[in-house]
Amino acid sequence: MKSYDLIVIGSGPAGEKAAVKAAYFGNTVALIEKEQAFGGAGVQTGTLPSKTLKETALYLSGIYQKGVFGIDKDLGRETGIQDFMYRKNIVVNTMDKIIKYNLEKHGVTVFQGTASFIDKNHVKISGETSETIYGKYILIATGSYPYHPKNIPFDNERIHDSDSILNIKKFPKSICVLGAGVIGCEYATIFAAMGIKTYIVNNKDEILTFLDKEISKALVTQMKKRNISILFNNSIVDYHIPDDPDQNLNLTLESGEILQVDSFLFAAGRSGNIKLLQCENAGIKTGDRETIIVNEMFQSNIPNIYAVGDTIGFPALASTSMEQGRIAVTHMFKTADLESLADIFPYGIYTIPEVSLIGLTEEKAKENGIDYNVGYSYYRDISRGMIMGYPDNGFLKLIFESKTKIVIGVHIIGHHATELIHYGMAIIREKHTLSHIIGTVFNYPTLHNLYKYASYDGLGNLAGKKIKKAGEQFIP
Ligand SMILES: Cc1cc2nc3c(=O)[nH]c(=O)nc-3n(C[C@H](O)[C@H](O)[C@H](O)COP(=O)(O)OP(=O)(O)OC[C@H]3O[C@@H](n4cnc5c(N)ncnc54)[C@H](O)[C@@H]3O)c2cc1C
Numbered sequence: 001m002k003s004y005d006l007i008v009i010g011s012g013p014a015g016e017k018a019a020v021k022a023a024y025f026g027n028t029v030a031l032i033e034k035e036q037a038f039g040g041a042g043v044q045t046g047t048l049p050s051k052t053l054k055e056t057a058l059y060l061s062g063i064y065q066k067g068v069f070g071i072d073k074d075l076g077r078e079t080g081i082q083d084f085m086y087r088k089n090i091v092v093n094t095m096d097k098i099i100k101y102n103l104e105k106h107g108v109t110v111f112q113g114t115a116s117f118i119d120k121n122h123v124k125i126s127g128e129t130s131e132t133i134y135g136k137y138i139l140i141a142t143g144s145y146p147y148h149p150k151n152i153p154f155d156n157e158r159i160h161d162s163d164s165i166l167n168i169k170k171f172p173k174s175i176c177v178l179g180a181g182v183i184g185c186e187y188a189t190i191f192a193a194m195g196i197k198t199y200i201v202n203n204k205d206e207i208l209t210f211l212d213k214e215i216s217k218a219l220v221t222q223m224k225k226r227n228i229s230i231l232f233n234n235s236i237v238d239y240h241i242p243d244d245p246d247q248n249l250n251l252t253l254e255s256g257e258i259l260q261v262d263s264f265l266f267a268a269g270r271s272g273n274i275k276l277l278q279c280e281n282a283g284i285k286t287g288d289r290e291t292i293i294v295n296e297m298f299q300s301n302i303p304n305i306y307a308v309g310d311t312i313g314f315p316a317l318a319s320t321s322m323e324q325g326r327i328a329v330t331h332m333f334k335t336a337d338l339e340s341l342a343d344i345f346p347y348g349i350y351t352i353p354e355v356s357l358i359g360l361t362e363e364k365a366k367e368n369g370i371d372y373n374v375g376y377s378y379y380r381d382i383s384r385g386m387i388m389g390y391p392d393n394g395f396l397k398l399i400f401e402s403k404t405k406i407v408i409g410v411h412i413i414g415h416h417a418t419e420l421i422h423y424g425m426a427i428i429r430e431k432h433t434l435s436h437i438i439g440t441v442f443n444y445p446t447l448h449n450l451y452k453y454a455s456y457d458g459l460g461n462l463a464g465k466k467i468k469k470a471g472e473q474f475i476p
């Protein structure tokens with residue numbers, strides 16, 4: 001029987017990074033993947049395809065060029081679905097090859113097949129042939145899948161989840177998205193940018209509840225401007241698919257109304273991918289939504305078995321999954337180079353416009369009894385924003401402690417927000433003050449000047465002395 005220091009199950013962001021790190025430090029590593037294509041939701045069905053489609057929608061619709069040249073490109077309506085999917089397919093196929101190459105270069109032995117536990121050290125691989133291998137340590141990195149509520153008749157033709165939506169053969173004439181979480185909001189803005197009438201049905205009275213309220217409201221305003229209708233405090237209780245593919249779906253809302261749309265996308269949650277593993281054979285403790293229960297070093301109740309990424313639940317991001325994989329390996333093999341997950345990490349929401357945050361929201365600061373103040377700056381306040389055509393009326397909001405002026409939260413809505421946030425992360429991790437930001441020289445003109453303007457605005461708010469209000473200097 002083949003024997004390894006580590007068996008990794010799953011080739012998504014968590015599994016790949018863990019496998020190559022363990023191999024780099026001289027351990028024998030096997031990785032088992034059930035799909036032909038590697039990369040999991042990170043590469044094949046989630047992060048990268050959706051981000052590429054967003055970039056494509058921006059390019060084809062010309063949304064960010066309209067403010068610069070004042071012209072409406074209106075390409076979306078003339079574009080075929082092949083054009084829309086073209087770049088996505090290139091990115092996904094290339095990343096698949098890159099992962100396989102990375103594993104090969106590190107000397108990781110790859111097995112194609114479905115992994116299941118025989119006991120705490122033996123894993124069976126069922127594929128074209130069947131084989132059992134031994135691992136001193138085992139890392140579960142099997143990710144998650146879109147949860148399928150029983151009452152939704154998924155057909156992958158008109159009723160989709162976030163996997164099947166990537167294989168559509170024509171643009172929907174209109175679409176209803178269920179769930180205003182990250183997946184729902186991202187896809188809704190992508191379809192709307194392509195000129196498709198889009199509805200979101202959400203069972204709460206707000207979207208993306210973890211955002212600073214002001215930012216989430218600003219995103220709702222931007223979505224409405226782009227012809228997205230959001231039906232709050234509502235859900236769908238019945239789905240009728242007519243025989244005639246040219247007729248609309250009839251979706252019966254909880255409120256009693258019927259919503260007629262061409263297509264439907266379910267985006268209201270995911271569950272851990274652990275069914276096939278037969279965790280009971282190894283005595284591994286599992287939790288809600290098919291997750292594996294782990295400690296802070298990502299170790300399950302069975303000491304030689306670890307689990308990372310979506311399969312352990314929150315925060316279920318590609319960004320954090322990779323780090324969890326590396327930390328688990330540090331702990332197993334005592335490489336002593338990465339002790340724990342960073343105490344704070346950013347969220348990047350790739351809606352149009354993008355949203356990103358790090359640190360506390362205003363609501364959280366209030367709840368924690370912190371004496372805080374805020375400062376704002378608008379893209380339209382700064383030269384780079386002007387050059388870019390004031391995209392999305394975006395803004396940056398700084399939250400800082402009134403007494404020390406130390407920044408405790410950064411929230412951005414607008415173009416490139418997911419890139420801009422990283423300076424905010426450095427400020428918060430280093431406990432920098434508004435004065436520190438003001439005393440920093442940035443390239444000019446750049447969007448980073450948003451930080452400086454927001455700091456001046458914050459100081460003005462603190463002193464009760466403001467010459468100009470944030471956003472006021474805009475002369476249309
Ligand atoms: C639409 C969408 C957009 C997203 N956008 C972002 C984003 O912008 N930024 C971000 O940080 N995160 C994003 N995410 C989340 C991100 O994709 C996941 O957090 C990340 O992929 C989790 O990585 P993972 O390695 O745990 O699992 P996965 O990427 O799901 O990989 C798991 C792998 O394990 C394999 N597997 C499962 N069971 C077995 C078995 N029994 N045997 C063998 N192999 C098995 C699967 O086939 C898969 O290849 C998005 C997710 C979705 C769905």
Ligand SMILES: NC(=O)c1ccc[n+]([C@@H]2O[C@H](COP(=O)([O-])OP(=O)(O)OC[C@H]3O[C@@H](n4cnc5c(N)ncnc54)[C@H](O)[C@@H]3O)[C@@H](O)[C@H]2O)c1
Nearest residue numbers: 179180181182183184202203235267268269315316348349
């Ligand atoms: N940019 C990113 O980082 C990114 C992008 C996409 C996905 N992800 C990851 O994928 C995970 C899953 O995302 P998701 O959007 O599917 O789930 P989610 O749990 O984040 O959001 C689900 C939304 O649907 C609503 N909802 C749930 N049931 C409903 C019902 N029956 N009727 C109406 N509304 C309902 C919820 O109130 C919520 O707003 C996220 O937690 C995130 O970690 C991350």
